[in-house]
Amino acid sequence: MSNENNGRVSFGGRFSIIAVAAGSAIGLGNIWKFPYIAGVNGGAAFIIVYLVCITLIGLPVLMSEFLVGRRGQKNVIGSYSKLAGKKSPWILGGFISIMASAMILSFYGVVAGWTLEYVVKAVSNVFEGKSPQEIGQIFGSYVSNPVKTITCQLIFMAMTAGIIIAGVKKGIEGFSRVMMPVLLGIIILLGIRAVTLEGSGGGLSFLFKPDFSKLTASGVLDALGHAFFTLSLGAGTMITYGSYISKRENLSATAVQVALADTVIALLAGVAIFPAVFAFGLEPGAGPGLVFVTLPNVFGQMPGGYIFCILFFVLLAVAALTSSISMLEVGVAYLSEDLGLSRTKATLLLGSLISGAGILCALSMGPSQDALTLGGKNFFDWLDYITSNFALPFGGLAVVLFVGWGLGKKNTSDELASGGKGKYTNLFIFVAKYVAPVGIGVVFLHSFGII
Ligand code: PHE
Ligand code: NA
Helix, strand or coil: CCCCCCCCCCCCCHHHHHHHHHHCCHHHHHCCCCCCCHCCCCCCHHHHHHHHHHHHHHHHHHHHHHHHHHHHCCCCCHHHHHHCCCCHHHHHHHHHHHHHHHHHHHHHHHHHHHHHHHHHHHCCCCCCCHHHHHHHHHHHHCCCHHHHHHHHHHHHHHHHHHHHHHHHHHHHHHHHHHHHHHHHHHHHHHHHHHHHHCCCHHHHHHCCCCCCCCCHHHHHHHHHHHHHCCCCCCHHHHHHHCCCCCCCHHHHHHHHHHHHHHHHHHHHHHHHHHHHHHHHHCCCCCCCHHHHHHHHHHHHHHCCCCHHHHHHHHHHHHHHHHHHHHHHHHHHHHHHHHHHCCCHHHHHHHHHHHHHHHHHHHCCCCCCCCCCHHHHHHCCHHHHHHHHHHHHHHHHHHHHHHHHHHHCCHHHHHHHHCCCCCCHHHHHHHHHHHHHHHHHHHHHHHHCCCC
C-alpha cells in the first residue's frame, strides 16, 4: 500500500486503477442496456450522438470527478465540503450523487440477479432446441416470478456487500484485477463468434449506417443519460474512486483510457448482439429483455453454443459485480468517514435499504405490476428514467461546474500535472467551464421541446 496520499489507502499502480475504474464503468450498461436502447432508438444515428456525448461531456466530467476525489481525499460529500467549505451549495451535488448511486443499485441488482439465474439456466441447458417464442416465454415467466427474481437479487446484493466489507484493497481492487481481464477475453471471443455467423450483415449496418430520421428528441436525451450511466458519472463513484488514486498517476490519461475501454466494450457488445439478432430474424427494438431472449436463441443454434452461453452470462454477472461494488462504495465511504459508522455496519445498513427498494423493482414486473405502475412506467422504469436522465446529468453538471468555476485554477493544474505533464490544463478548464455545461443544458432544453 502506498502512503503518499496522506495515509489514505490507494490502489496499487496503473493496472489496478484501470481495472477498478473500468470495472465500475463496464457493466450492464454496456452489455445489457446499450444494445437495447440503441435498438429502440434506431441504431447508428443514436450511436453517433452517444459518441459525441461521451467525448464532449462524459470525458470532461470523468476527469473532473477523478480530480475532485483525488484533491479532496475523501468521499463525495467529504470532498466537496473540504474543497468548497462545509456549507457550500456544491454539497447538494454530492448529496444527489449519493442518492443516485443508491437508486441505481436498487434496479441494477435486480437485473444482475437475472444474470445469476441465467448462468444456472445456461449450465442446465434449458435453451437447447427451443423456438424463439419459447425462449421469450422462459424470460417472461422468470421475470414475473417475484420469489425467483427476489432470491437472485438478494444473492447478488450479498455478494456485492461481501466484497465491500472485504475492503478497498482486498475487496474492490483484488476482485477487479482478476475479473477484468477475464471479461475482456470472453467478450472478444463472443464478438468474433457473432460476426462470423451467416447473415450477420444486417446487424452490422443497423449498428454503423445512420438513419437520422429515426432519431427523436427523447432519443437524444437517452444518449446523454446513457453517456453518464455508462461511465458511472454523476453518481459519486468516480469521485470516491478518485480519492483512492495515488498521486503518482496521471488523471487525464486514466480518464481517457477508461472512457475508451468502456466505449470499445459497448460497441463490441453491439457487434456481438445485433448481427445475431438479424441473422435469426429477431426484433432489434425488443427492450430490456433483448440480451436475455436474443442470445440464448443464438447460442441454441450454433456449434459450441452451450459453452458460449454459459460464458456470456458469467460475463454479464461479473461485469455487473465490478460495477455494483462501486455504487455501494459511494454511500459506504460517506457513512463510514463522515458519520462514524464502521465499514461493516455501513455496508449492512445501506445494502439492506437498497435491497428493499430493489424488491419493489422486482415486484413491479410481477403480479404486483399494476399497483407499482404510474404513467406507463413501473417502479423499476421510473428509477432508471429519473437517475439516468436527471440525477446523473445533474450530479455531473455540478462536478464539472465546480471544477470549472469553483475549485480554482491552482488546484486543477496541480492535480492534472501530478504523475504527468498536464499539457492540456487550459483546454480542460475551458471545456469544464463552457463546453460540457452548455452541452448538458442544450440536451435538457431540447428534450423538453424548448429548442
Ligand atoms: N457504469 C455502469 C454500467 O455501465 C453503471 C454505473 C452507473 C455504475 C453509475 C456506477 C455508477 O453498467
Ligand atoms: Na458502462
